[in-house]
Amino acid sequence: MKKQCEVLIVGGGNAALCAAITAAEAGAKVTVLEGAPKSHRGGNSRHTRNFRCMHGGPLGTLTDIYETQEYYDDLVKVTAGKTDTELARMTIEQSEDCYTWMHEHGVRFQPSLSGTLSLSRTNAFFLGGGKALVNAFYRHAEGLGVEIYYDTQVTHLERNGGRIEQVVVTHEDQEFRLLPKAVIVASGGFQADLDWLADAWGPAARNFLIRGTPYNRGVVLRDLLDQDIQSVGDPTQCHAVAIDGRAPQFDGGIVTRLDCVPFSIVVNRQGDRFYDEGEDVWPKRYAIWGRLVAAQPDQVAYSIIDSKSLDLFMPSVFPPVKAGTVEELATRLELPPAALKDTVEAFNSACKDGPFHPTELDGLATDQLTPKKSNWARPINQPPYYGYALRPGVTFTYLGLKVDETARVQGQDGALENLWAAGEIMAGSILGQGYLAGFGMTIGTVFGRIAGREAAHHVN
Amino acid sequence: MSIDAIGEARRQVEICNACRYCEGYCAVFPAITSQRSFLDGDIQQLANLCHDCRGCYYACQYTAPHEFDLNLPKALGQVRRDSWHQYSFPSGFGAVFQKSGLAISLAVVIGFAFVFWIARQFAASADGQGFYAVMSHGLMVAIFLPAFLLPLFSLMVGLRRYWKAVEGAPVSASHLMSAMHAAARMKHLSGGHGEGCNFEDEDRFSNARRWWHQLVLYGFLLCFVATSSATLMHYLLSMPAPYAWYALPKLLGVPGGIALSVGTVGMLAVKMKSDSALSDQRFYGGEVGFIVLLFLVSTTGLGLYWFGDGDWLGAWLAVHLGSVLAFFLLMPYSKMAHGFYRMAALTRDAQRGAEHS
Numbered sequence: 001m002k003k004q005c006e007v008l009i010v011g012g013g014n015a016a017l018c019a020a021i022t023a024a025e026a027g028a029k030v031t032v033l034e035g036a037p038k039s040h041r042g043g044n045s046r047h048t049r050n051f052r053c054m055h056g057g058p059l060g061t062l063t064d065i066y067e068t069q070e071y072y073d074d075l076v077k078v079t080a081g082k083t084d085t086e087l088a089r090m091t092i093e094q095s096e097d098c099y100t101w102m103h104e105h106g107v108r109f110q111p112s113l114s115g116t117l118s119l120s121r122t123n124a125f126f127l128g129g130g131k132a133l134v135n136a137f138y139r140h141a142e143g144l145g146v147e148i149y150y151d152t153q154v155t156h157l158e159r160n161g162g163r164i165e166q167v168v169v170t171h172e173d174q175e176f177r178l179l180p181k182a183v184i185v186a187s188g189g190f191q192a193d194l195d196w197l198a199d200a201w202g203p204a205a206r207n208f209l210i211r212g213t214p215y216n217r218g219v220v221l222r223d224l225l226d227q228d229i230q231s232v233g234d235p236t237q238c239h240a241v242a243i244d245g246r247a248p249q250f251d252g253g254i255v256t257r258l259d260c261v262p263f264s265i266v267v268n269r270q271g272d273r274f275y276d277e278g279e280d281v282w283p284k285r286y287a288i289w290g291r292l293v294a295a296q297p298d299q300v301a302y303s304i305i306d307s308k309s310l311d312l313f314m315p316s317v318f319p320p321v322k323a324g325t326v327e328e329l330a331t332r333l334e335l336p337p338a339a340l341k342d343t344v345e346a347f348n349s350a351c352k353d354g355p356f357h358p359t360e361l362d363g364l365a366t367d368q369l370t371p372k373k374s375n376w377a378r379p380i381n382q383p384p385y386y387g388y389a390l391r392p393g394v395t396f397t398y399l400g401l402k403v404d405e406t407a408r409v410q411g412q413d414g415a416l417e418n419l420w421a422a423g424e425i426m427a428g429s430i431l432g433q434g435y436l437a438g439f440g441m442t443i444g445t446v447f448g449r450i451a452g453r454e455a456a457h458h459v460n
Numbered sequence: 461m462s463i464d465a466i467g468e469a470r471r472q473v474e475i476c477n478a479c480r481y482c483e484g485y486c487a488v489f490p491a492i493t494s495q496r497s498f499l500d501g502d503i504q505q506l507a508n509l510c511h512d513c514r515g516c517y518y519a520c521q522y523t524a525p526h527e528f529d530l531n532l533p534k535a536l537g538q539v540r541r542d543s544w545h546q547y548s549f550p551s552g553f554g555a556v557f558q559k560s561g562l563a564i565s566l567a568v569v570i571g572f573a574f575v576f577w578i579a580r581q582f583a584a585s586a587d588g589q590g591f592y593a594v595m596s597h598g599l600m601v602a603i604f605l606p607a608f609l610l611p612l613f614s615l616m617v618g619l620r621r622y623w624k625a626v627e628g629a630p631v632s633a634s635h636l637m638s639a640m641h642a643a644a645r646m647k648h649l650s651g652g653h654g655e656g657c658n659f660e661d662e663d664r665f666s667n668a669r670r671w672w673h674q675l676v677l678y679g680f681l682l683c684f685v686a687t688s689s690a691t692l693m694h695y696l697l698s699m700p701a702p703y704a705w706y707a708l709p710k711l712l713g714v715p716g717g718i719a720l721s722v723g724t725v726g727m728l729a730v731k732m733k734s735d736s737a738l739s740d741q742r743f744y745g746g747e748v749g750f751i752v753l754l755f756l757v758s759t760t761g762l763g764l765y766w767f768g769d770g771d772w773l774g775a776w777l778a779v780h781l782g783s784v785l786a787f788f789l790l791m792p793y794s795k796m797a798h799g800f801y802r803m804a805a806l807t808r809d810a811q812r813g814a815e816h817s
């Protein structure tokens with residue numbers, strides 16, 4: 001590994017590759033250090049399916065229009081105002097150009113996937129998903145002469161005043177000290193470090209599943225925060241959804257999601273309900289269920305449906321547990337049978353007659369039941385019965401590095417001279433809480449390109 | 461074996477149905493997402509729609525070492541081969557061919573060539589012209605008509621069995637047209653974006669395999685039409701071979717033969733470049749054997765045209781006829797079956813599309 005390098009990029013996901021390609025096209029010599037082996041390259045970006053894109057008229061696979069103001073309003077809604085207006089508007093305005101840029105660099109798009117919450121106006125879907133995007137970017141970067149090292153973890157960035165002087169990396173059990181002229185960090189959040197999650201969230205976090213890569217352990221993030229770099233975002237929070245409890249500890253990705261909750265009752269280990277399953281349409285509620293399940297004993301819950309509802313949601317990756325009676329289902333799920341039976345009976349007798357509309361708020365609510373179920377409340381009485389175990393699945397963490405509109409990382413006493421950040425590691429600057437589907441890739445692409453441009457400018 | 465292969469493919473298909481990221485690549489994914497549960501016949505239908513373009517392999521975030529261990533092209537490839545064997549009639553020989561196709565092809569070619577060579581010593585007709593001087597027309601027909609019709613009959617039996625398994629409805633002209641339209645352009649090998657498949661160089665898209673395959677397909681069809689036209693000229697117009705270069709059989713046959721020869725070499729070349737570890741090694745011999753057989757048929761045919769005047773005519777003819785006979789007889793068991801099953805699968809897909817809309 002060469003000691004001297006021009007632009008050094010830490011990470012190998014979408015943000016890192018957008019930065020690498022942009023810097024290389026601007027004439028810089030670029031080195032990419034990907035902590036994962038080649039088989040796992042691409043971080044969480046390899047699990048994505050789309051990015052959210054502003055557009056003033058039909059654009060490729062995107063229908064109709066989606067203007068800056070509407071996009072911004074959507075963002076303010078989900079973050080409850082916890083966003084940086086300037087950065088957010090800039091990101092949104094530049095998202096339109098990202099579509100063409102991605103296409104020019106080998107990414108192909110496809111119409112909104114069947115069964116996706118009609119996102120065809122707001123989100124552009126990658127053909128083949130995020131791994132196809134990552135593959136296209138790697139191939140393009142290699143073509144531009146970018147040097148790529150896999151299995152290469154950055155452990156320390158040595159700060160001297162306003163500069164990063166050295167970057168310490170581990171590669172094949174050997175330590176190297178590199179002397180780059182400019183550094184871009186794009187190494188994601190810290191959600192794969194369960195100890196850190198447990199520090200931030202409490203011991204319950206050890207039972208969380210991580211939806212994405214095991215390689216985003218926040219090593220670089222912590223290293224920089226320890227060296228007086230300004231942080232943004234709530235350090236105790238993470239974005240978590242309820243996923244299939246049988247999912248692997250890491251990298252289960254999109255397929256482990258479960259969309260059955262609105263048509264079910266959800267009970268905890270004791271067989272008791274604890275929240276309104278039909279509060280709102282699922283796309284608006286799926287993100288609160290991670291937290292709800294995390295608050296239950298052993299961080300597990302069970303979604304129970306009957307045969308009426310089995311075909312109403314996207315198919316699950318693992319088949320549900322099935323039984324002829326509620327008690328038998330309870331036994332299979334290791335729940336107290338009598339308690340589950342009582343809960344189901346109480347729920348059933350609180351259900352009223354009325355029209356049922358699975359795709360809209362139908363107002364079919366329970367009567368005098370706590371907690372209430374506000375919509376889609378149909379009795380669970382048609383065998384066979386089905387159950388899914390739910391666990392919290394962490395998508396990303398909010399804590400990040402503070403950057404300005406040129407993606408430059410901010411120290412306590414002003415911007416650093418030769419350090420930029422892009423992607424998840426700085427997303428907290430714009431996404432203080434909540435989540436807007438497809439915005440993660442937008443932030444990574446916009447800031448990756450800015451960081452690449454600025455770093456190349458710095459070394460030239 | 462067949463049940464395991466279907467079970468494994470079903471496991472993977474169910475993961476894809478929860479994911480759907482590859483929806484735009486080919487016809488397999490829309491067929492998956494229109495269903496929730498998959499009977500054996502459904503899986504076989506998906507398998508026969510797949511071209512092994514590997515787009516969905518390289519795009520998949522769940523390939524090994526991920527524990528989901530996705531390799532859909534491989535899983536479907538196994539089911540596809542098994543389905544041809546399962547439905548073939550008389551059954552049993554297919555598996556042997558898949559394993560040692562190259563050796564069998566060559567052995568059969570050599571065997572038949574030898575027989576023709578011997579036969580010629582006795583059966584050459586004195587008044588025939590060109591190659592009929594070597595072997596009488598009557599004898600050729602007596603050998604080749606059954607050799608052509610029996611395998612065709614055998615394939616039809618197989619297709620009927622397949623059609624039952626996939627719950628096919630009566631075929632209408634519009635479904636057939638739609639299938640032919642897809643096959644004629646190899647639409648589903650376009651990658652959905654027109655840039656082709658991921659066959660030769662990991663995730664790089666390329667249309668090479670698509671073009672080579674088209675060359676083989678159209679070359680084959682030209683040769684087929686050339687032979688048919690010669691048959692008609694012989695019987696209806698009483699115009700027996702040999703034909704001048706401007707006669708229909710030659711006008712179609714020569715370019716067809718060249719396309720087939722060149723196309724098969726191209727197919728073999730991309731096959732050698734592809735990552736063979738991604739597909740089932742058990743089928744490698746059968747695939748290579750089939751391509752070599754097609755190459756022999758076309759190249760020895762062309763050889764007859766160019767070098768067939770001299771002393772070598774007898775030998776050339778023996779080898780050519782030997783390869784043609786081998787090609788026909790092995791048809792139900794060789795990869796030639798894939799053309800028939802693919803057409804059936806495309807037709808069924810068109811039907812299902814119509815049923816769903």
Ligand SMILES: Cc1cc2nc3c(=O)[nH]c(=O)nc-3n(C[C@H](O)[C@H](O)[C@H](O)COP(=O)(O)OP(=O)(O)OC[C@H]3O[C@@H](n4cnc5c(N)ncnc54)[C@H](O)[C@@H]3O)c2cc1C
Nearest residue numbers: 011012013015035043044045049154187423424438440441
């Ligand atoms: C299942 C799932 C689905 C998602 N779907 C979408 C979606 O459809 N649309 C969307 O916009 N967002 C989606 N997201 C969020 C999205 O994945 C992220 O916002 C985005 O990928 C962030 O890109 P990034 O480049 O910053 O990080 P990543 O893509 O995670 O890349 C980080 C890289 O840094 C490397 N790395 C980490 N530490 C080190 C180190 N110390 N040294 C060297 N390298 C290191 C990692 O190996 C990795 O390559 C999804 C997330 C998940 C988990």
Ligand code: SF4
Nearest residue numbers: 476479480481482520
């Ligand atoms: S092959 Fe992989 S990425 Fe493609 S649909 Fe199936 S599971 Fe998803």
Ligand code: SF4
Nearest residue numbers: 486510511513514516
């Ligand atoms: S045709 Fe290609 S994309 Fe479609 S299933 Fe087969 S290998 Fe995958």
